[in-house]
Amino acid sequence: MGLFKTTFLVLLLIAVAISLAAQFGLLGGRMPNDLGTRDGRLKPPSMTPNSVSSQAGLYPDHPQKAYAQIDPFPVIEGGPQTLQRLRRIVEGMEGAKVVKADPGYLHVQFTTRWMRFVDDCEFWFDPRAGVVHVRSASRVGRKDFGVNRARVEAIRARLAG
Template sequence: MRVIKWVLVVLAVLALAVFLAARLGFLEGPPPADLGVRDGRLKPPSDTPNSASSQAHRYPGHPMRVYAQVEPLRYTGDPVLAQERLRQTVATMGGARIVTSRPGYLHATFTTRWLRFVDDVEFAFDPAAGVVHVRSASRLGRRDFGVNRERVEAIRERFGG
């Protein structure tokens, strides 16, 4: 009985330590320095199952190519208006913060409520194809349990593409 009490105390202290570390920003992870569009491509998917990308197919030898693949967002009409609509869509989602918004490119972060994990989401407009390529990836951790894919699909539904 005494051992069980100590185990419970240790678990409670560990949980409190993780919560405090999260609140102090230790679980955010460093911002990636290599985001953006290069040669018409967003950064490749993560090497572990914690990202989603509409351009994963453009990296044929990538180990997470199949896992990460999602469809790009589709739009019709003026790409400038579509980008503003996408920016507004993302900005209204819980935990979202717009980091960069320039013609043809949008970068946002999503921060989880309790542990303050940060995911980076990028959008690159391809007006000729009428699509918006997207990449969403966790900064920390090896797995995201499908969170990035779910976020992309939620954005797709709200954006209407």
């Protein structure tokens, strides 16, 4: 067998193995056990460029502070009402699953269709600041290629519209 055929066969086997691993949920990662709020803060951004957070500025020495920073959501008709609207928006999005919904907090898992990667997205109503803070992060991998930011901005656009 020639080098080309061997290389092609190896790449094909790798692709099949990755595809099977994805379909069995092996690429989704484990749900972090430290989500939610603590002392008025969501979890810090990831140490790698695969997350966004409206509270990234609270961590001035964080290596991903500049990459991760995103604006919080405005409150519309009160914090709990805004979270209810956000819940309705995300429930209509592909791959979304609401994990936890309280009057002041919402946690949503987004699972990609083909590779079954999972991102955790959190929304928290901050009554002192009068905004809804957001954090969205990939469970696995070092980069998300802007997926979390694009998703949060798409949710923001739907909330405004």
